Amino acid sequence: MRICFVIFCIVSLIHFCRAEPLSVDGKVLILDESNFDSAISSFDHILVDFYAPWCGHCKRLSPELDAAAPVLAALKEPILIAKVDADKHTSLARKHDVDAYPTILLFNHGVPTEYRGPRKADLLVRYLKKFAASDVSILDSDSAVNNFVEEAGTFFPVYIGFGLESSMIEKFGKKYKKNAWFSVAKDFSEDLMVTYDFDKIPALVSLNPLYNERNTFYGPFEDDFLEDFIKQNLIPLAVPVSYETLKLMKADGRKIVLTIVDDESEESSKELVKLLRAAASANRDLIFGYVGVKQLDEFADKFDTTTKLPKMVIWDKEDEYLSVVGSESIEAEDQGTQITKFLEGYREGRTVKKSFSGPSLMQFIHRSFDIRMVYIVVFMIAVLMLIQTLGSKGDDGEYQRVPNQDKVNQPSSSTSEGESKEYKEGDKED
Numbered sequence: 448m449r450i451c452f453v454i455f456c457i458v459s460l461i462h463f464c465r466a467e468p469l470s471v472d473g474k475v476l477i478l479d480e481s482n483f484d485s486a487i488s489s490f491d492h493i494l495v496d497f498y499a500p501w502c503g504h505c506k507r508l509s510p511e512l513d514a515a516a517p518v519l520a521a522l523k524e525p526i527l528i529a530k531v532d533a534d535k536h537t538s539l540a541r542k543h544d545v546d547a548y549p550t551i552l553l554f555n556h557g558v559p560t561e562y563r564g565p566r567k568a569d570l571l572v573r574y575l576k577k578f579a580a581s582d583v584s585i586l587d588s589d590s591a592v593n594n595f596v597e598e599a600g601t602f603f604p605v606y607i608g609f610g611l612e613s614s615m616i617e618k619f620g621k622k623y624k625k626n627a628w629f630s631v632a633k634d635f636s637e638d639l640m641v642t643y644d645f646d647k648i649p650a651l652v653s654l655n656p657l658y659n660e661r662n663t664f665y666g667p668f669e670d671d672f673l674e675d676f677i678k679q680n681l682i683p684l685a686v687p688v689s690y691e692t693l694k695l696m697k698a699d700g701r702k703i704v705l706t707i708v709d710d711e712s713e714e715s716s717k718e719l720v721k722l723l724r725a726a727a728s729a730n731r732d733l734i735f736g737y738v739g740v741k742q743l744d745e746f747a748d749k750f751d752t753t754t755k756l757p758k759m760v761i762w763d764k765e766d767e768y769l770s771v772v773g774s775e776s777i778e779a780e781d782q783g784t785q786i787t788k789f790l791e792g793y794r795e796g797r798t799v800k801k802s803f804s805g806p807s808l809m810q811f812i813h814r815s816f817d818i819r820m821v822y823i824v825v826f827m828i829a830v831l832m833l834i835q836t837l838g839s840k841g842d843d844g845e846y847q848r849v850p851n852q853d854k855v856n857q858p859s860s861s862t863s864e865g866e867s868k869e870y871k872e873g874d875k876e877d
Contacts, residue, residue, distance in 0.1 A: 472520070473516055473517030473520045473521065474513075474516060474517075475496075475512055475513055475516050475528050475529060475530055476493075476527060476528070476529035476530070477529070477530065478495065478529045478530065478531045478539075479531065479532075479535075479536050479539070480536060480538060480539060483531070483539055486527070486529060487554050487557055488557060490525070490527045490554075491524065491555070491556055491579075492524065492525070492526040492527065492553070492554070492555055492556075492575075492579040493526070493527040493528070493529055493553075493554045494512075494519075494526065494527070494528050494529070494551060494552070494553050494554075494562060494575065495529045495530065495531060495551070495552050495553075495554065496508065496509075496512060496528070496529070496530040496531070496549055496550075496551050497530075497531050497533040497539075497540055497543070497545040497548070497549060497550040497551070497552070498530055498531070498532065498533060498534075498548055498549045499532070499533060499534040499548045499549075500532065500534060501534070502548040502549065504548065504549055505548055505549045508549055508566055509530075510568075511566055511567055511568045511571060512528050512530070512568075512571075514568035515528060515568040515569075515571045515572050515575075516528040518568075518572050519572060519575060519576075522576065522598075523598070524579070524580075526575050526576070526579050533545050533548065533550070543559065551563075553575070553578065553579070555579060562578075564578065570602075573600060573602040573603075574602075576598075576599075576600070577602075577603055577624070577625065577628065578624075578625065580624075580628065582617060582620035582621045582624055582629065583613050583616060583617050583620040583629045583630060583631060584628075584629070584630040584631075585613060585630070585631055585633060586607075586630050586631065586632045586633065586635075587632075587633050587634050588634055588635070589635055589636050589638065589639045591632075592607065592630075592632050592635060592639060592643075595607075595628075595630055596654065596656075599628045599656075600656070601656040601657040602657070603626065603627050603628055604626070604627045604628070604653060604654065604655045604680055604681055605627065605628045605630070605653070605654040605655075605656070606627060606628065606629045606630065606651060606652070606653050606654075606677065606680075607630050607631070607632055607643065607651070607652045607654070608629075608630065608631040608632065608649070608650075608651050608652075609632050609635060609640070609643075609645060609648050609649065609650045609651075609652065610632075610648030610649040610650065611631055611649045611650075611651065611668070612631070613631045615668055615673070616629055616631070616651070616673070619673065619674060619677050623677060623681065626681050626695070627677070627681060643661070644661060644663065645663045645665075647665065649665075649666065649668065650663055650664065650665055651663070651664040651668075651673070651676065652664075653676070653677075653680035655680065655683050657683075658683040658684070660680075660683055660684060662676075662680055664676040678699060678700075679731055681695060681699075682695055682696065682699060682734060684723070684724040684727035684728055684735060685720050685723040685724045685727055685735045685736070685737060686734065686735070686736045686737075687711060687736070687737060687738070687742075688705070688736050688737065688738035688743060688746065689743070692736070696734055696736065696764065697764055699734060701732060701733055701734045702733055702734070702761055702762065702763050702764075703733070703734045703735075703736050703761070703762045703763075703764065704723075704726075704727075704730075704733050704734065704735045704736070704759060704760075704761060704789075704790070704793075705736050705737070705738065705750065705759065705760050705761075705762045705768070706719065706723060706735070706736070706737040706738075706757055706758070706759050706777075707737075707738055707739075707740065707747050707750055707752060707756055707757060707758050707759075707760070708737060708738070708739050708740070708756055708757040709739065709740050709741065709756050709757075710739050710740070710741045710742070711737065711738070711739035711741070711742050712739070712741075712742075716737075716739065716757070719737075719757060719777075719782055720737060722782055722783050722786055723735045723737060723786070725783075726786050726787075726790065730790060740752055740756070749803035750762075750768060750803060751801070751803075754775055754776060755775070755776040755778050756776070756778070757776070757777055757778060757782075758775060758776050758777065759771070759774065759777055759786070759789050760801075761793050761798065766802060766803060767800055767801065767802050767803075768800075768801055768802075768803065769793065769798040769799065769800055769801070770798065770799045770801055771789050771792035771793050771797060771798055772792060772797045772798065772799060773788070773792060773797065774788055774789040774792050777789065
């Protein structure tokens, strides 16, 4: 028994010595059974891609991870990217319930969460920086505040509490963690008050760098009022409609004043957006959105674009909308007056309810808008028909379940369900 024990210790020591040391060098770490637990315990934030060498989605994801790795590793609080060949290291795959490729887990202080965010390198970096951050950051100087805002970037809104106790916004920092950055400044100068445009404390300042918007809340700092301010500033005053902003608007309880134009990029449309921002600032109980037919025709056409554009409607995010009698179009020269008349007509109830045809809102929001998916579905149907014709029972789909050891040689029936369910969510984010 002693000899066996000695041999075991020697083998373990040799195995340990051969294990490559883990380092933060900006490259994707290669993990296996010998170093996986060590990596998870060594780094506060580590994203692990469980992949298979033959998986098409995995092959497309790999260069995106390679591009994101050095950027994330260079952060003040580094986020490491690693990968595991789950087809080879099946015990690790089973341990972490990996049953489809790729499966991406984000370990924060050793606790895993499945990552279902964007998979393009730049978007992945932005998302992970927010996902791995503290719910509320505590800032103790002017430079700390400025650095926080700079590092946050422009992808998410930023909230800074001046003269506030962190406990006042902690639960909102946790609730809206995926949508915004939250911080509390404990020490700051009068110069910083000028920079962020507030003249008394306590104050909660919201910044939306992408749209160059800033708002200040002076209270009352009660839960309902505070949350209303936070929710209202998650969305810009005039928000361009896209697949992503539709999700934000769907989660918001307010109705939408939707303006449909022919082309968002035209100078006349840009001037109209400025008027919409002014109207939105005075009507905070409503969301003001706009969409161009040339930018998102399939969505815009639901609101009868055969009438004169630009036009405005009231939309409650369902499959019906309201048209204001006498304000079907705002093509007049004085569009500011036309917007005012439209809002007055809506509040006075001078409206007509209309319905739009086509897929429901939820189907529209959640479906993949990448035409490549159509080709993939058509291709898979053709392949399945060919296999059925040839009498074959095999299937080499590129997004399969991880095979168990006792089922390696057993054929699978179809991979279309796994592909549409497991990977499509990530595709939408991209």
